[in-house]
Structures are given as C-alpha cells and as structure tokens.
Amino acid sequence: MSAPTSPTLLSEADPAASCFFNALLRESQGWHLDTTMHGDLAILPVDDGELHLRLHHRSASGECRFQWPVLWLKDGTPRAVDFATALERILATPALVGELAAEARSIFRERVLESRTNTQASLDARDDLGHLQQGPLNFAEAEQGLLAGHAFHPAPKSRSPFSEAEAQAFCPEHRARFGLAWWALAPELRAGDTSRDARATELALGLLPEVLAEHLPDGFSVLPMHPWQAQRLHQLPWVQEQQRNGRLHWLGHSEPDWLPTSSHRSLYAPGVPWMVKGSLSARLTNSLRLLSVKEVQRGLHLDHWMRELNVAQRFPGFAVMQEPAWLGWRDANGAVDPASLVVLRENLLADAADSEAVVLATLTQQPLVAGGQSLLSARLRAKAHSLGMPLAQVARGWFTAFCERVLTPLFGLAVEDGIVLLAHQQNIVLRLDDGWPVGMFYRDCQGSGVGDRFLERHPQLEQPPENHWPPATLRRYFLYYLLINSTFAVTSALAADGLVDEATLLVDLRAHLEGLQERLDGDLDCLNHALNAHHLEAKGNFFCYLSGVNEATLAEPARLYLPLANPLATVRAASANTTHLQGVPA
Structure with a gap:
C-alpha cells in the first residue's frame, strides 16, 4: 500500500464532510488507523477498494481535522473522489454501516447530501466569514455564526421540511430576522402555567406591540409563536374552524426585530426581557422539535428549586436563563396541543446586547x-x-x-x-x-x-x-x-x-x-x-x-x-x- 504525499495544511475546508466522517469514525468498527511517514490515515475498506482519510489532527475524544479530498485506493493507485462518491461506497459497505434496505439507504443519502448543500449555501452567502473566525462576537452574531453544526453528526444541517425559500427566511445561518406571530385565544382554549407571581399570559402580553394589542378581543389572552409554525398551524382544519367560530383570532406579526438563535426555534430580540422558544414541526438533526407539557413544566420546577441556592455567591458569573412560563392552546379534546407550545426564557442580555x-x-x-x-x-x-x-x-x-x-x-x-x-x-x-x-x-x-x-x-x-x-x-x-x-x-x-x-x-x-x-x-x-x-x-x-x-x-x-x-x-x-x-x- 502506498500513501500519497499529504500537505501540511488543509487543502480546503469542508465542515459538512468533517461532521459526517467524525460521526462515522466514532461509531463504526469497520475501519482502522494507520500511521504513515506522512501522518495518520483512517482506512475504510469498501467493496471495491479502500477509502483513505488523511488526518491533520485527531483528538483524544476522536474529533478529527481532515485533509481533503477523500482518496479511493484500488489496485494500489490512489485517486481523489468527491464526497457523494465516497458516501455511495460507504453506504454500500455493510461492514461500515450494517445491512441497509434500499429505501433507508436512499433517504439517508438524500438527507446527508441535502445537509451538505445547506452548509455550503450558507457559507457561500456569508460576507462575514473573516469576522466569524476572528471575533469578537456579540450574542446575536455568535448564535447566527454556527455554520458547521454538530461536529459528530452525519447531517447537522438537515431541516426537513423547510424549503430553500423558508430556510432563507427563517434559519439562523442565513441571518434571518422576522416578526413574532401572534394569536388571541378565548378562555376555553387557553393553556399555560408559571412559577412567577404574574400569570404566563400577563408576561406574554408585555411582548405584544401596541398596534396589535388594539385588535385583542376582551377576555382573550395572547400567544406568541414562531412565524413558520404559525403558517403550518394556519393550514390545519381545526385551527380554521376555531377562527370561524371566534375562539381563535389571528392578530398578525410584530416588527421584524426577532432573530432565530442556533437552535432555530428559540427567538431573540435585543433589549426585550424574554426570549421565546416554541415548538417547530420540523425535523432538525435527530428530532421533531415539538415541546411537551412534561418538558415545559421542567422550567417552572427549576426556577422554583434554584431560588434558595444562592448561586450567584457560590458560583460567581454563573446564571441560568430560567424558563418560568409556558403557554399554548387546547385541542378539540381539551388536551394541550404540543404544536402550539411556547416557553418564555429570561433574556439575561436585555441590558447588554453587545456584550461578548x-x-x-x-x-x-x-x-x-x-x-x-x-x-x-x-x-x-x-x-x-x-x-x-x-x-x-x-x-x-x-x-x-x-x-x-x-x-x-x-x-x-x-x-x-x-x-x-x-x-x-x-x-x-x-x-x-x-x-x-x-x-x-x-x-x-x-x-x-x-x-x-x-x-x-x-x-x-x-x-x-x-x-x-x-x-x-x-x-x-x-x-x-x-x-x-x-x-x-x-x-x-x-x-x-x-x-x-x-x-x-x-x-x-x-x-x-x-x-x-x-x-x-x-x-x-x-x-x-x-x-x-x-x-x-x-x-x-x-x-x-x-x-x-x-x-x-x-x-x-x-x-x-x-x-x-x-x-x-x-x-x-x-x-x-x-x-x-x-x-x-x-
């Protein structure tokens, strides 16, 4: 086996491929590490030869920096292959990924390639990569500057079912900024709880712009929501029925002062006392991002439990962004609808938006x-x-x-x-x-x-x-x-x-x-x-x-x-x- 001469620096940057291969090498047993005169080499046997990954660095926990491109070795001759070709060979090798049904292989391949395309699109669209690599960054810049995603995930920028236009409008890596969506709920639809003296609905009302408050019916409470989620719920027959019978009113959008943070579904506006985290009926990485009542109640419990702990004195500089209130609406059966859930999170940067x-x-x-x-x-x-x-x-x-x-x-x-x-x-x-x-x-x-x-x-x-x-x-x-x-x-x-x-x-x-x-x-x-x-x-x-x-x-x-x-x-x-x-x- 001959090892090609490898450069001392990365020949190019490919964050998406790095995330994919880091995850594969951590979890698969079907490869081995070889140390050559040119450095460490991860060798992945595939059905028609070997794939070689040249390692610029490998950490104690397995995170690697790679030297691209991937090399395919057959009959002793190494040839550069693109990521899609390497992916095909890996998915066709049970020793690396197990036996895969054709449909599972196709879905996984499509999602991995889509994630890589999404990553590259956000990199191509940014004019601030130098700033992101040098800093300093404030909170908003850092949240919207996470372009690579999870370092150990095959598709960290997968975001089904977002269209490309929706990604541009709502995703942090595209520096999206938009207005909160606002509903008005009749008392019988109202759901929520709080660990503070003020009710959850009162806390949310403090975020409602005056121009929208003018249209709030008497006795109704407000529910802020991610605008993409509101679009999805607008299309549901039950929601449309509640609007027709007057139990649910659409108030509109606030000014585009809100930006999605690195989690997509947590929204931040400088100078506002609360961040808003809501359910998002989208599959981001491994999960459908819907909140549950069990989860949102955890925030209330934590807020209550930590009041007596004197954390500021014991651990100077440490604080929890507490989530002491949640809101949502009840469905036709009177149960809380997970798709409607939002929590209010303390914005501990409200008075220091430009701090690092x-x-x-x-x-x-x-x-x-x-x-x-x-x-x-x-x-x-x-x-x-x-x-x-x-x-x-x-x-x-x-x-x-x-x-x-x-x-x-x-x-x-x-x-x-x-x-x-x-x-x-x-x-x-x-x-x-x-x-x-x-x-x-x-x-x-x-x-x-x-x-x-x-x-x-x-x-x-x-x-x-x-x-x-x-x-x-x-x-x-x-x-x-x-x-x-x-x-x-x-x-x-x-x-x-x-x-x-x-x-x-x-x-x-x-x-x-x-x-x-x-x-x-x-x-x-x-x-x-x-x-x-x-x-x-x-x-x-x-x-x-x-x-x-x-x-x-x-x-x-x-x-x-x-x-x-x-x-x-x-x-x-x-x-x-x-x-x-x-x-x-x-």
Whole structure:
C-alpha cells in the first residue's frame, strides 16, 4: 500500500464532510488507523477498494481535522473522489454501516447530501466569514455564526421540511430576522402555567406591540409563536374552524426585530426581557422539535428549586436563563396541543446586547475557510500576541478559567444540590471579557434533571420528579454533554490549531476535577466516574440518524449511547504547575 504525499495544511475546508466522517469514525468498527511517514490515515475498506482519510489532527475524544479530498485506493493507485462518491461506497459497505434496505439507504443519502448543500449555501452567502473566525462576537452574531453544526453528526444541517425559500427566511445561518406571530385565544382554549407571581399570559402580553394589542378581543389572552409554525398551524382544519367560530383570532406579526438563535426555534430580540422558544414541526438533526407539557413544566420546577441556592455567591458569573412560563392552546379534546407550545426564557442580555456572550459551539467549530482555525484559537493567538506571552501558556490559562467558570458551577450543582443541567455546546453561553471567560449562562431548562442527592435534600416530596435520574443515567447524560460534547471540544480545538498539546490540557482538566473532589460536599459518584471510569458513554448520532428514529420520543434513549475510551483515565494530574495568565481576569 502506498500513501500519497499529504500537505501540511488543509487543502480546503469542508465542515459538512468533517461532521459526517467524525460521526462515522466514532461509531463504526469497520475501519482502522494507520500511521504513515506522512501522518495518520483512517482506512475504510469498501467493496471495491479502500477509502483513505488523511488526518491533520485527531483528538483524544476522536474529533478529527481532515485533509481533503477523500482518496479511493484500488489496485494500489490512489485517486481523489468527491464526497457523494465516497458516501455511495460507504453506504454500500455493510461492514461500515450494517445491512441497509434500499429505501433507508436512499433517504439517508438524500438527507446527508441535502445537509451538505445547506452548509455550503450558507457559507457561500456569508460576507462575514473573516469576522466569524476572528471575533469578537456579540450574542446575536455568535448564535447566527454556527455554520458547521454538530461536529459528530452525519447531517447537522438537515431541516426537513423547510424549503430553500423558508430556510432563507427563517434559519439562523442565513441571518434571518422576522416578526413574532401572534394569536388571541378565548378562555376555553387557553393553556399555560408559571412559577412567577404574574400569570404566563400577563408576561406574554408585555411582548405584544401596541398596534396589535388594539385588535385583542376582551377576555382573550395572547400567544406568541414562531412565524413558520404559525403558517403550518394556519393550514390545519381545526385551527380554521376555531377562527370561524371566534375562539381563535389571528392578530398578525410584530416588527421584524426577532432573530432565530442556533437552535432555530428559540427567538431573540435585543433589549426585550424574554426570549421565546416554541415548538417547530420540523425535523432538525435527530428530532421533531415539538415541546411537551412534561418538558415545559421542567422550567417552572427549576426556577422554583434554584431560588434558595444562592448561586450567584457560590458560583460567581454563573446564571441560568430560567424558563418560568409556558403557554399554548387546547385541542378539540381539551388536551394541550404540543404544536402550539411556547416557553418564555429570561433574556439575561436585555441590558447588554453587545456584550461578548458567545455560544461555545461557535467558539469551537471547525475552520470555515481553507487554512483557517477555530474562533477560540484565533482569539487566543491575538491575546498571546498582544501580551507577548507563549501560546501554550495563554491557552492553558484560558482553559483553567473555562474550567472554573463552567465545570465548577455545573458539577457543583450536581454534586451538592442534585440539580443536573445537560450542558452541551449549544446550551453553554460563555461570558467573555476581552476574550477571557468570566462566567456562563446555561440555557434550555428542558435539559434538566435531578439526582438522588436532590431527593435527599427534599424529603418532603411525596414522589420523585418525572426527571429524576438514577446514578447510571446521570453519569451517561451529564458526562456526555459536559465533558465529551463540550469540554473535549475545547481541548480538541486548541490542540488541532497548534496552540498547546492536548495531553497537557487533559492533565490540567484532571487536576481541576480532582480539586473539585476536595472542594465539593455531596454526591461525588458522577465526578468519581469521570475521573476513574475506563469508558464514558457518547451519543451515537450517526446510527440514530441512519435508523430514522425520533430521539425526542424514544422510549429508551440509552440505546443510542456507545462506549468511548475516557481520555481522563490515561492521565494523572501531577503537582505540575498550571500557569495562569497575569494581568487578565481569570
């Protein structure tokens, strides 16, 4: 076998292909790694030869930077092939993806290629790629600057059934901006609840523009909604019937001040006290994005439970974007209609729209242009240059601050209070001061649960909350999202861009977690597992998406997870000195 000469830099950027192959290599057993004189090579045997992926970098958690194009080796001769051709060969190889029915193969292939087309279309349409790679970014820019999507997903920008015109009008990667849709509901249709003194309908009414309020019938309440969802519901016979009989009124759209954040269905307007997160009858990545009453009630519970915890003093800079109210309408049977549900989320940036509050996924996403780097690495290179300090020292100092501002509060709540926040990259909004972590906002209260420690602290509860997780479940979800999905994305980005060796960061990470063992008082099971388990569990997005299941309604989501060698089990925190930046907030 002859290995082709490989360039030292990426020959081009292909974020969509990177996401696809990262997911495949993490989950498939039908390939092997070869180390050549030109670097590491992932070799995928296919029916008519081999596909070769040249690796610019491979992180401890498996995230790779690739050198394109993919090479097809047959009869000893390597030839470049495009992504669609490589995909065909992979889907025709059971050793890589299992036995596939023709229809399943066709649907998966179509969705993967559509996602790649969507990614490229958004890249081609942007005139700010340099800014997205260099920063600084405010909240809105960062939310609409996540162009690559989930780093371990075969089709992170799939968005069925959005048309191209709808994508342009409603998707964050196209910098969409639009008005909220508004309904008026008769009392018999009204549904909602709140954990605050004011009713949910009163809180929502505060968002209604005066020009629309003039048309609100007496005794009716208001329901804000994503305009695409409102379009879909307008077409339903039941909705049309309610409008004809006067129980449901269409009020119209507000001014186009609202923009979709990276999740698509969460909407933000600068200077407004609430964000609006609603159901979206669309399949984004693995799930149909419909809220449920069970999920929206979690926000009310979390808002109530956290009032007594004195979080601001215990964990300076940390806060939860609480979701203390939800609204919707009742269907013909009197049940809450999931398609109508919305939650109101605290906008903790209402008075600081231009501050640097950046979703972690945008900070760490792979390069969007040839020879580029992550936004995080670009910021730290600039910081090191301005301070005249070594890159590795700056990177380690930044990572130490990240651990303190992110891992300490999230592990602290889990260990001491039994409150578990599933902090994946899109749920962590880092608060930065001149690029330096000074705090974080956690969002998405639907992704919250409680452990046994919570039950110990609340013996008055007659029965456990519905989102009480036993230890094994807590270990699986919490450590996947916070460590594998989020923290290892940071170590991978810094190492792949050449700022610091990843092994050094893993030693620093282990030292921080061992320090938390001493600092925190409570249920240390999850923290001990993170440090000592030979394997953690990672969500298998590739085969979940290939199977076509709806992750949100899966009865046993644990079956989506697979073992991943724990990078922390192979390092030991030395008394090694972790150098902090001087003269910069840490």
